Amino acid sequence: MAANGTIAELVQAQWGDHRPGAKFGDLTLTQHQLAAGAAARAALLGDTLPRGAEPHIGVLLDNVPEYPLWLGAAALAGAAVAGINPTRRGTELARDIAHTDCALLITERAHLPLLDGPALPMPRERVLVVDDPAYQELIKPYEGALPDEIAAAGAPTPASRMLLCFTSGSTGAPKAALCSQGRLAAAGHSLVGYLGVRRDDVHYLCMPMFHGNAVIAGWAPALVGGAAVALRRRFSASAFLPDVRRHGATYFTYVGRAVQYLLATPPAPDDRDHPLRAGFGTEAGAVDAARFADRFGVRLTEGYGSSEGGAALQRSPDTPPGAIGRLAPGDDLAVVDPDTGSELPRARLDAAGRLLNGEEAIGELVNRGRSSFEGYWRNPEATAARTGGRAAGRAGAGWYWTGDLFFRDTDGFFHFAGRTDDRLRVDSENLAAAMIENILARYAPATGVAVYAVPDPVAGDQVMAALALRDGAAFDPDDFVAFLAAQPDLGTKMAPRFVRTLAALPVTATNKVHRVALRRAGFRCPEPVWWSPLAAGPAGTAYRPFTDEDRTALLALYKDHDRTPLLDR
Structure with missing residues (x-):
């Protein structure tokens, strides 16, 4: 250093x-x-x-x-x-x-x-x-x-x-x-x-x-x-290209x-008329990164490095689409079971890059070597938790636990799969919200997708998806079911039980999807919700409007099983 x-x-x-x-x-x-x-x-x-x-x-x-x-x-x-x-x-x-x-x-x-x-x-x-x-x-x-x-x-x-x-x-x-x-x-x-x-x-x-x-x-x-740096008081999508041209910006x-x-801004014939050379960030996703390159002629590089400095991945020219990168020389990062600290099997991908064994391959990314994490100010408990002290006697004490879900393919490339807080457990199967989002992002009428857990009224979780629809688009349940059935990598437990449709996804001050707000609202939100009462999987799923009567009956079921407090977690 x-x-x-x-x-x-x-x-x-x-x-x-x-x-x-x-x-x-x-x-x-x-x-x-x-x-x-x-x-x-x-x-x-x-x-x-x-x-x-x-x-x-x-x-x-x-x-x-x-x-x-x-x-x-x-x-x-x-x-x-x-x-x-x-x-x-x-x-x-x-x-x-x-x-x-x-x-x-x-x-x-x-x-x-x-x-x-x-x-x-x-x-x-x-x-x-x-x-x-x-x-x-x-x-x-x-x-x-x-x-x-x-x-x-x-x-x-x-x-x-x-x-x-x-x-x-x-x-x-x-x-x-x-x-x-x-x-x-x-x-x-x-x-x-x-x-x-x-x-x-x-x-x-x-x-x-x-x-x-x-x-x-x-x-x-x-x-x-x-x-030099060019400053924009606050992010504005409509002012982005005018600012870039005005200041001669080459990177963002x-x-x-x-x-x-x-x-989402209206396409224009001069979308490629600018000096931008590159963009660097997180959470754009492979689909939108490709769309951005096609429209604006700018390559986006998805990076990974925690603000805490505990772990980082290095992208190389041969990094496949959807992957973040490999280990930097001298680093010792691994994908492990969050409960045992045991390293998980490598991911198997099909010819289209779709994950075939997510249940056994997705785990938490840890740094088992030296990290540059310097702790949290006046928060020894959080510092200890980040370095493996959050569960007494757990294997991996002293490692840096990122709190992020990844899988690693057979070529050694790491793929982001969401946050540990975004894990879902459906019928005893562990799922990563980001993996389902990557699939639902292909749904043409949607401009944005967020997937999150709502508690099952009896045990575990159910999958809920929020879809931000394009202007003038209406949710067509039959079209959505046909889309789900056509996705070969959508597992039998991944189809959303609930679908919330809205004009735009709620975001935080840093433009990240406000998942806490979505989770807490669940199916009690003001926007229209569609649901599949039987949750039969992608091939047999059917959606209908979630009515006030449905909500009353479902809430009664939560109460019967003493799980109502989980709806506000």
Whole structure:
């Protein structure tokens, strides 16, 4: 890690470089201006932090130039940035700020209403509002600060905390994963080599910077490679290509459903008229990645690397469609049974790449070797669980448990199969929601698909699917049954018992499908639900509307078996 140095050294290297460094609307800051602005803010930080406080800065901003400026400032000062999610509210937002021991909060006028209700863990004078004239007056005395001098005083090292990245768990309060300057710099160096980042590149940051994707996979490689970043306050599918053309963007990162939103925009004859070279992210899926390449002429690379830094897979030119990649040299990753830690058999795929033995091949991805996981801030229980301590005596203590389901084919390629929280157990058979989603994604009338478990009224789970339908499309149960029957890789337990149809899938602030909301609503949602009372499998499934009478009768069955509380899990 030390060989890659620190983020502070990379910020210092921007000094004297007058090429573009950050673009935002009509504003362009040079690399030199970014370094100078970071030094000024780091000097202000040194005079503002109370003695003895943790050097943690909460940043509650959209993607505006102040965000990378404060990232640079934290690096020079040996401080850490906690990205605060603006979609959090009230006591939850105040909890995130307090949990990460933020001694200073950087925000903007648009987000001030979020701070009106909760009791903040710092006095109001340590809330800096970047678009308030008083903020510029506050910065002015520090504008002559030099990055080298600030870094010498802050004494940052590769081990210095740099980021407190909140991870979105399916239940409970978000955890703040630690990321040191050395780990962030190492990630930047790795992606520069992997993506071939050039000094004349422009990285388009349209994913929220409070999330690890934009900082680790977008800002860090740009900083290492000497490239510029172009900032979009918030992701907009309709503004994507105009922004790319305006800023000359060559690379972008994505998470969640961003790619699907882009594909849902009306096709235009100039869809390939842009400078984009590549996209890098997660959860686009093989089908949509192929559609994106066909329409926009841009190859999407699906990567895998946890925000915690515990495991990563490396894509190579021979990686087959649908796979993530192989082990990086020296790594020891495996797919194991989550209960026993035993390595599972390799997956068998047919000629079309369809999984034939998912029941025995799908398990949790673990790193049995050395990982760069640095723990969670003030959460030893979660740290212990991630490193195998969550079940006393379980094999694999000391490994890094990713919480993600994978299978590994006979050629050694790893394939993502969902989250451990997205496992379903139907008639004693274990299923992965992502595998069913990959199949249902072929259904032409649907623009988006989410599969999740609803408790069976007696034992185990039942499969429920949410389908976002194209404009003007209506759910045709006979057509859907014919589609299911035509899918050779749809197992006998995979056909959805319930189908919810809606205009758009609910998403989180990072454009990931809001699975918790879908699971909790289940079949009690306001949108139309269709169901197959007999659940006879893909060949014999038949769907009819799920009526109020059906709901009443089914809820009574849950009550009879004392399983009603499971509906709210």
